Amino acid sequence: MTVIRVDLPQRSYEVLIGAVEASIDRIQDLARGTAPILVSEPRVFALHGTAIADALGADPILVPEGESAKDWTNLYQLLAGLAERNASRDTPIVALGGGSVGDLAGLAAALFKRGCPIVHLPTTLLAQADSAIGGKTAIDAFGEKNLIGTFHQPALVVADPAFLDTLDPTQLRSGYAEVVKYGLIDDPAFFAWCEANGRGVLAGHRDLRHQAITSAVRAKARIVVEDFEDRRGRRALLNLGHSFGHAIEAERGIGAMLHGEAVALGIVLAFRLSSELGICPATDTERVASHFSACGLPTRLADIGLSKRGMELTRWIGRDKKNSAGRCALVLTRGIGRAFLEQAVDTQRLAAFLDSAS
């Protein structure tokens, strides 16, 4: 079992990477004699949920699978389920699923009785490497990704790489984009590791998966601790590729495209724009695009039917949470491992870039 501590003042917690069966006691300790409530979705529950619910003595609540879970109706129904079960403020809500279940259950846990403990048992590569850590919770609303949410740090995260054995290759690739992101932000050696081992991670090599998740979680924990509420510009780096990615998801219609696929393309766009601005070597941009492409991830707007939509995409980017004081902020890069937050992007130039970037 690998243990990584997210060392936040007054709310630090551990991320355990290893077999979930070995962590049941830890969850029961948190429950202090109350029965946890397991939040999952039909596919994951059928594959992995029954044994966990039984071991925990947890009452399950199922939400729909995938991105569509992250809406008002499902938030309302989940809160109604917690009320029906008379959950107390000590009742651990255990989220078993990918980022969609985690984001929804995390938000419900943050709201119910002003805050119940949330335990994440992430079952996708994306959730194990990224979404279960750091406490961002959200639903999508009014056509926008993650518009309504809170910061609610988990009490415990248990990422069992064995869950990934049942995940389909498209979902694995999507999650892998967020893994690679950590190399591109500030760790060129990890990006080189991804170039050498990414295919092994996707092919199901257990040790490589464990290593990829461990590196991503360490990197995320380090950045979250420096800026846990995303207010100092440091955590914004975790958003590399996301202004473009979320705009792409919104423009396609939320749920039409997987988050990690949109992020992969968004990262390539951030590199291309940085190269066009003369601040990032073109060779780095090509390296990033080639690696995503070799892994079957989209790298061109034309791949997803969004060429010549510069104005529309820029309009969405103009609504991003990182923007402030009427200025458009975007994570750009000076090269692999050298991401930074540009606080004032010229939106006309951005629209022209997106129109010309096929």
Ligand SMILES: NC(=O)c1ccc[n+]([C@@H]2O[C@H](COP(=O)([O-])OP(=O)(O)OC[C@H]3O[C@@H](n4cnc5c(N)ncnc54)[C@H](O)[C@@H]3O)[C@@H](O)[C@H]2O)c1
């Ligand atoms: N809170 C954060 O910090 C954060 C970070 C990154 C992404 N996200 C959010 O996470 C969401 C995407 O999450 P995701 O990529 O994990 O996808 P997901 O949760 O939407 O699940 C994708 C699909 O995988 C299936 N699935 C999940 N685990 C499985 C398993 N072990 N075996 C077989 N099938 C399985 C699900 O049934 C679903 O069909 C997006 O909404 C994104 O915005 C949040």
Ligand SMILES: O=C(O)C(=O)C[C@@H](O)[C@H](O)[C@H](O)COP(=O)(O)O
């Ligand atoms: O944890 C973070 O911070 C991230 O930005 C991680 C992202 O991968 C994730 O998609 C996050 O949900 C995006 O947050 P948002 O604030 O841009 O909605």
Ligand SMILES: [Zn+2]
């Ligand atoms: Zn993301």
